[in-house]
Structures are given as C-alpha cells and as structure tokens.
Amino acid sequence: MDKKIFIRGVEFKYNSKDQYEKDGHVFCINCDTQIDGRFLNILGKDVVVRNKCRCEVKKEKQYFDKDKKNRISILKSNCFDGIESLKKYRFDFNKSTNSKEEILGINYVNKFNEMIKENIGLLLYGNVGSGKTYLASCIANGIIEKYLYEVNFRNIPQIMNDMEKRGFDIDKNYYINKLCSVKLLILDDFGIERKTEYITEKLYEIINMRYIKKLPTIISTNLSLKEIQNETESISLKRIYSRILEMCIPVKIVAEDRRIFESKCKIEKAKKYLIDN
Numbered sequence: 463m464d465k466k467i468f469i470r471g472v473e474f475k476y477n478s479k480d481q482y483e484k485d486g487h488v489f490c491i492n493c494d495t496q497i498d499g500r501f502l503n504i505l506g507k508d509v510v511v512r513n514k515c516r517c518e519v520k521k522e523k524q525y526f527d528k529d530k531k532n533r534i535s536i537l538k539s540n541c542f543d544g545i546e547s548l549k550k551y552r553f554d555f556n557k558s559t560n561s562k563e564e565i566l567g568i569n570y571v572n573k574f575n576e577m578i579k580e581n582i583g584l585l586l587y588g589n590v591g592s593g594k595t596y597l598a599s600c601i602a603n604g605i606i607e608k609y610l611y612e613v614n615f616r617n618i619p620q621i622m623n624d625m626e627k628r629g630f631d632i633d634k635n636y637y638i639n640k641l642c643s644v645k646l647l648i649l650d651d652f653g654i655e656r657k658t659e660y661i662t663e664k665l666y667e668i669i670n671m672r673y674i675k676k677l678p679t680i681i682s683t684n685l686s687l688k689e690i691q692n693e694t695e696s697i698s699l700k701r702i703y704s705r706i707l708e709m710c711i712p713v714k715i716v717a718e719d720r721r722i723f724e725s726k727c728k729i730e731k732a733k734k735y736l737i738d739n
C-alpha cells in the first residue's frame with residue numbers, strides 16, 4: 463500500500479504495483495476490477511470497503527484446492543497405513559459400464575451421511591479374488607475425497623501387529639480408541655486365522671464400540687454368509703458375528719477376479735492393435 467487517494471473525502475490506500483487509479487477509483491492492473499467498493503460507517507467513521515478482484519478470488523480458490531489436496535493426501539496415507547497400492551483404486555462415478563457392485567459402492571459413498579445416521583455398514587463376502595478389497599478401497603477413497611472424513615482401512619494381521627508393537631496398555635487403548643472413533647472403519651479380509659482369545663476380545667471391543675457409537679463399519683471376508691450366521695464352535699466368535707450381522711448389510715460379491723479382468727482387458731487391447739486396423 464504505497465499510494466492513497468480520497469474518495470468522497472475518505473482515504474483509500476492501494477498498491478501501485480498491482481493497482482492503478484482512474485477517475486477517482488482504484489482498479490486491478492490485471493483484471494480491471496474496481497477495488498474500492500461501498501461506504502460503511504463503522505463506529506462513527508466512514509470507510510470504503512475493499513473488493514476482491516477476480517485474480518484474488520482465483521488465487522484463494524487455488525490455495526483452497528491445494529489445501530484440500532494436501533488434506534486428502536494425508537487422510538489417504540492414514541487410511542491405508544502404508545499400503546500405497548490401495549490409494550489408486552477409485553470409482554469412475556460417471557461410467558455407464560459400472561458393475562452392480564461398483565454401483566452399490568458409489569451409492570454408498572454418495573449416501574454416506576445417511577449411512578451414518580442409520581449406522582449402516584456392509585458385509586462384503588465372496589471368494590478370494592472377487593474384488594472385495596478393490597471395492598472397499600474405492601469406497602474408502604471416495605469417502606475421503608467427497609467428505610474429507612477420517613477412514614481407516616485395516617486387516618486383522620495388521621491390527622495384531624500394531625497391537626504387538628505397542629507394549630503399554632495405554633498405547634493399545636489409544637490405538638483401539640482410534641479405530642473405534644473414525645467415521646468409517648474397513649476391516650479387510652476378516653477371518654481370524656490365529657483365533658487367540660486376546661485378539662478376538664479386542665475385535666469384539668472395536669466392533670461393539672462402533673455399534674454403540676453408531677459409526678459404520680465395512681467388513682470384507684472370504685467366509686461364507688452361512689459360516690458367519692451359523693458359528694457354533696466359539697462363543698466369542700459368535701458374539702462378534704452376530705454384532706456384525708446387526709450392523710452390516712450382507713452383500714455377495716461375485717465380480718470377476720480383478721486380475722483376470724485386468725489381463726482380459728490387456729488381451730482385448732492387444733487384439734485391437736494386432737488384428738484391427
């Protein structure tokens with residue numbers, strides 16, 4: 463602000479590097495927007511309101527977009543906890559050839575605030591390689607990008623590892639509390655291989671706490687729905703499963719193996735190059 467003029471007797475300062483004066487008003491050098499605006503009387507003193515020019519508005523938007531991008535990037539890193547490859551799975555919201563599993567996932571993302579209200583999670587079950595992890599990752603990325611919500615994507619061995627790393631109960635509790643309080647928790651590849659009483663107990667704690675807090679959980683598993691519904695061997699597992707069935711809508715994933723699908727696409731592409739002309 464190295465220059466000033468008087469507009470109807472009121473002092474108005476401006477920067478001659480970016481702004482110029484013409485006919486008693488101040489304008490932006492780049493976009494010619496008039497900078498001096500309305501008159502206001504503040505505590506008995508007349509002031510001239512300073513307008514934002516188009517360049518300033520654009521700059522602010524760029525700053526906001528960059529800030530949003532940074533926040534998304536941090537949220538994704540925290541979500542996938544080092545599993546970089548899952549960050550890239552995203553729905554194409556406008557594609558007409560989305561599979562019915564993808565459409566379900568897209569609707570889940572678009573209606574996520576309603577899902578929170580009703581505490582609706584998903585139980586994605588199906589064979590190995592049916593694309594459950596892909597679908598769950600797309601949902602996680604979609605929710606982060608659309609709402610900037612905190613999402614955690616974990617599998618059971620990861621949780622066990624993380625717990626073992628934390629020697630003190632206070633650290634363990636902090637870790638569990640975190641899983642209990644994020645907006646969406648995704649437990650991938652759910653199935654307790656090493657059925658230790660301790661980890662089963664902790665998993666129940668997490669799932670039950672989310673149930674009480676009314677926060678949705680998505681679970682993907684290779685177990686069949688029957689196995690989940692009819693667990694009789696272990697009481698503690700039965701307890702977990704019945705909670706899951708209360709919170710999550712079972713969705714059978716029959717999508718083609720993603721790897722097979724990807725290699726098929728490659729073959730189609732190659733055919734196009736080699737045969738069509």
Ligand SMILES: [Zn+2]
Pocket residue numbers: 490491492493494495515516517518
């Ligand atoms: Zn401007």
